[in-house]
Amino acid sequence: MIAGLAAASVALSGCLYAMIPEEAAPRPSSTNAPDTEGVSADLLPFYEQTLDWTSCGSVGFDCTMVTAPLDWENPSAGEIELSVIRHQAEQTPMGSLLTNPGGPGASGVELIRDSLDFAVGSALIENYDVIGFDPRGVGESTAVTCFDAAAMDDYLYSIPASPRGSAEWEAELTERNQAFADACDANSNGILPYITTINSARDMDLIRAVLGDTQLNYLGYSYGTFLGATYAKLYPEKAGRLVLDGAIDPAVPGLEVGATQALGFESALRAYMQDCLDSGDCPFNGSVDDAMADLGALLASVDRTPLKNGDGRMLGADSLMTGIIAALYSQDSWPYLTQALDEALQGDPTTAFVLADFYNGREGNAYLDNSSEAFRAYNCMDYPVEDDPAAEAAITQKIEEGAPTIAPYWNGPDSCEVWPYPPTGTRGEITAEGAGPILVIGTTNDPATPYEWSESLADQLEEGVLITRVGEGHTGYNKGNSCVDDAVEAFLLDDVVPEDGLRCE
Incomplete structure (x- = not known):
């Protein structure tokens, strides 16, 4: 979670990605007539644009802006802009394939522009116009804007003056x-309620229509599964081939x-720890339980006595936990976690800050995107605020029993309790x-979107089809498992x- 993992009532479902292709000369784009079938008169100006x-960017990429209503219930109330990028099919296109990398708050434009091969496999690149877009509030679209970089640093990284769990600590975080x-x-020009x-x-659906597609073909990761499922609920007749990878259960x-x-990350942390111990190059010793206890002691030590970074920032337990969680999204990141923990045991927070900064979209003294702001904006509007002390106590006990290493740094004041607009989601x-x-894809030890959510969503959907990837890390397609990849691409x-x-072993 962001802001010291304090918001237990919102979904953590970001996607971490890199791999930047080389730039090349551009080529001209193609256009299709908009699909306006069944569109009401007040929305026609948007659908006919x-x-x-x-x-x-590189060869085959082109970009545009799509104008959308600020308030879909009142289209005359104002407009917003949606940033869209397209990588044109290398063969005769089958149509468009919209993608979403998750978050909520991750940039779909950035994903396709900088990491096309990571987002989709080569067979899809050859046959589809692959579309990335920044959802409303995100990135290059009409965006949520909150703090400048210095204030965001203070919000995400500063260490409370009061002891953890005290009334004063709660008041300070609130x-x-x-x-x-x-x-x-x-600073967001009135867009937060929308x-x-x-x-x-x-x-x-507007993007689908102005691209000229009569149905939506879609590949959504993490939070993007909730977005895709919501689309299918609103526009079942327009739903084409939808793939939802790393599902969120909309009923939870x-x-x-x-x-x-919390339990998912604890499980992933134990899997990492076993791998670390087996490697022969681990800063911990003994059994997994022994190593987890030692990690807990490290977190408690950093909580008492933060570690000073070269740039003057202090690494507290919350930021160390953010770095740990960032590395648990992918098994490929486990060596960096080992390095971060080894350094932290020696009093050096450098790599831990690298991981935490990567998760928070921070580079140098700046933030590369507004993912933290958009994450909060979406979740505070999508999730009803829960104010049941008995339920909160039961959840706290569940986390303490099932995730004892993570638990001390997980719960805290719900940031959405002070959001300026009441949630409208259910x-x-x-x-x-x-x-x-x-298609719904679930990975058996996915920490961010636990496998049980994919099972549940596939069961809920009238024609849900579950694909199971047996393994570690977040999401399952295009991760080197040919069984998953072949099934998705054949679909x-x-x-x-x-x-x-x-079931894909």
């Missing part, structure tokens, strides 16, 4: 959350989301009746629906 594409919320409201997944799903309440994720099952087969390219329950 003509896109102005310009070359951007005061910080209030200042953040006030800044978001003051930063919701339902509105973003409606934006996605916010408090339970936080608890399930939690409930999504069946998407009439949408046709929808998206040839409309071949895999057997429900396909």
